[in-house]
Amino acid sequence: MSEFRSGLPPLAALAAQALGWPPEAFWRATPAELATALGPVTPTAQGMARGDLESMMERDPDG
Numbered sequence: 001m002s003e004f005r006s007g008l009p010p011l012a013a014l015a016a017q018a019l020g021w022p023p024e025a026f027w028r029a030t031p032a033e034l035a036t037a038l039g040p041v042t043p044t045a046q047g048m049a050r051g052d053l054e055s056m057m058e059r060d061p062d063g
Helices: 002-019 023-028 031-038 050-059
Strands: none
């Protein structure tokens, strides 16, 4: 149980910073609601390929 409690301040801070939730919104939320609001924990898409980036830079050199 102490491991769970020690994780609460970082989760509350994350909810406040990333979601703009005030403390009462964090405490009313279920773990499932918090997970859904934060989205996937691991990236689902890959970054841009180098060739795609170079093509974009050629088309619009001024950025």
